[in-house]
Amino acid sequence: MIEVHELTKRYDRPARSRRVGRTRRPATAPRPSVDRLSFNVKPGRVTGFLGPNGAGKSTTLRLILGLNEPTSGTATVGGRRFRELPRGLRDVGALLDAHDVHGGRTAEAHLAALARTNGIPPRRAGEVLDEVGLGEAGRRRIGGYSLGMKQRLGIAAALLGDPPVLLFDEPVNGLDPEGVLWARGLFRRLAAEGRTVFVSSHLMSEMEHTADDLVVIGRGRLIAAESVAAFAARGTRRSVTARTADPAAARGLADALEAEGATVRREGGSLTVTGFDADRIGVLAFRHGVPLAELTAHASSLEEAFMELTADSVEYR
DSSP, rough: EEEEEEEOOOOOOOOOOEEETTTTEEEOHHHEEEEEEEEEOTTTTTTEEETTTTHHHHHHHHHHHTOOOOSSEEEOOOOOOOGGGSSSGTEEEEESSSSOOOOOOHHHHHHHHHHHHHOOOOOOHHHHHHHOOOGTTTTBBBGGGHHHHHHHHHHHHHHTOSSSEEEESSSTTOHHHHHHHHHHHHHHHHHHHEEEEEESSHHHHHHHHHHSEEEEEEEEEEEEEHHHHHHHHHHOOEEEEEEOOOOOHHHHHHHHHHHTOOOEEEEEEEEEEESOOOOHHHHHHHHHTTOOSSEEEEEOHHHHHHHHGGGGOSSSS
């Protein structure tokens, strides 16, 4: 399990005052990259890590892995700080940056070096290359790899020590559709084996299909830590599809709905309605003599809920 408690990271940048008109506003301290962040990542589940650009996701992962020192708070893996874990890649595997490899080495040489420095049997290099689909490319220099191949190599490095805890930062960037499907199945299989799998991503549709739980942050602070379904249900942009075989009747119903205050998107005989529930739409259709072939309510999608609940935390618009 990964446990993060009141984690804060503030970089030492000098505070600067700024001039507004003829006055100078007093200097303010820089906002922390991570601000009193607390959450748990449980074993046996895929946990997605979401947030707008600049939210502090990469910094949080680096703090968990001991690559940055927190200003305050703790981040532990299995109850211990990463630097206190004795077995390196056999305790935690991670992919933070697929480009962070020596382009002049072959994939086999890269993984063999990692295996030797972590006390891992040399045969594991070939095993994980085969597992990620790079078995035939293992003797090629990494500098000639595509981004998707480098992502697969980074995943191979994370799997090298067969660790119980795995962290991935944007692991499907550069993968083709077949590769994305493969990665999705891999993460779910790893979680089914009882491992802790923590995946940072900006792809809402992928997280909707892959993750069981979500940790969502904005401006370094926690927004939500809950199941995917619970997070999506917090969105208020629920809609209803109302469909009729008569386009003229659909136009009349749309006009009636808009007159009552609903928002309607029209596509022939199909209407997508927000602001009214299905019961109210059905009553209005009956009142206007519109026969409906479909009346289906839809919850907010993960993407809609994310955009709504992180709207105040967007760093760059």
